[in-house]
Amino acid sequence: MxxxxxxxxxxxxxxxxxxxxxxxxxxxxxxxxxxxxxxxxxxxxxxxxxxxxxxxxxxxxxxxxxxxxxxxxxxxxxxxxxxxxxxxxxxxxxxxxxxxxxxxxxxxxxxxxxxxxxxxxxxxxxxLHPRVTRRLIAAFAARSDAEPLVRPAALDELTERELEVLVLVARGRSNAEIADDLVISPLTAKTHVSRILMKLGARDRTQLVVTAYEAGVVVPGA
Structure with a gap:
């Protein structure tokens, strides 16, 4: 193809x-x-x-x-x-x-x-390369015109494990790295990411990063 x-x-x-x-x-x-x-x-x-x-x-x-x-x-x-x-x-x-x-x-x-x-x-x-993700996070943290935090209601549908995965995605971790961090299989990590995408109605991994920071799930510099 x-x-x-x-x-x-x-x-x-x-x-x-x-x-x-x-x-x-x-x-x-x-x-x-x-x-x-x-x-x-x-x-x-x-x-x-x-x-x-x-x-x-x-x-x-x-x-x-x-x-x-x-x-x-x-x-x-x-x-x-x-x-x-x-x-x-x-x-x-x-x-x-x-x-x-x-x-x-x-x-x-x-x-x-x-x-x-x-x-x-x-x-x-x-x-979404981790090196560039860090620059993105720094830019978001420095924005003086950042909008107030908005927490989508769909975040409440995520399980505790899915929230953990969302935080790691927002920090630029790959599925393999998420698997290592949480001591789970890469396939399980991929499944968690897929479910998070579906629940939050996000197009892809990059939008998960934006959602996590805009909602305050992850705080720049923390």
Missing amino acids: TVSVLLADDQGLVRAGFSALIAAEDGLEVCAEVADGAAAVAAAREHRPDVVLMDVRMPVMDGLEATAAITADPALAGVKVIVLTTFELDDYVFGALRAGAAGFLLKDVEPADLLRAVRVVAAGDAL
């Missing part, structure tokens, strides 16, 4: 580089290239790609608006968005996750890591 990728970036050289890299990889193809967010949304609706590589800063409509538009469209439920950012844009990273992105990459990502990310997200997994 070939994974189709939509490239959305206003820098032609960046698009050309990513396009050449993806085109040279077996099982991956570029279905379209666009230079602004509005065009990205239109292209997603036309081509229905498996993955969109979305830059944040683009004309007409920025990447976060475009990401939100794509993830909110029921007809595009199968389209996953990876937002491209830098460590200097941590606030944008948080906004991207809230907008429904399946993950994010640094714009200076190594070619092998980019290709792996596309495959991981296309397979339905979230891309």
Whole structure:
């Protein structure tokens, strides 16, 4: 099965580089290239790609608006968005996750890591590297305009064990690491994460992190 990728970036050289890299990889193809967010949304609706590589800063409509538009469209439920950012844009990273992105990459990502990310997200997994998660947490903690804590009623449906797992997910732990921490099997850890996703109505692991911090289940720095 070939994974189709939509490239959305206003820098032609960046698009050309990513396009050449993806085109040279077996099982991956570029279905379209666009230079602004509005065009990205239109292209997603036309081509229905498996993955969109979305830059944040683009004309007409920025990447976060475009990401939100794509993830909110029921007809595009199968389209996953990876937002491209830098460590200097941590606030944008948080906004991207809230907008429904399946993950994010640094714009200076190594070619092998980019290709792996596309495959991981296309397979339905979230891309949330612990190193970047720590930066995200720090950015959230430093936000002076952070909204008041909102605890979703669905959190009360989680078992004590599921709350423990949610805390570990929010701290950037992988399923294997969660299994080690709680002395359970990786399959059991994966099952817990799946149930938490279902109970909280979250699209993926990245949204669990956002929910945990916004609800105060995990406190930055604690």
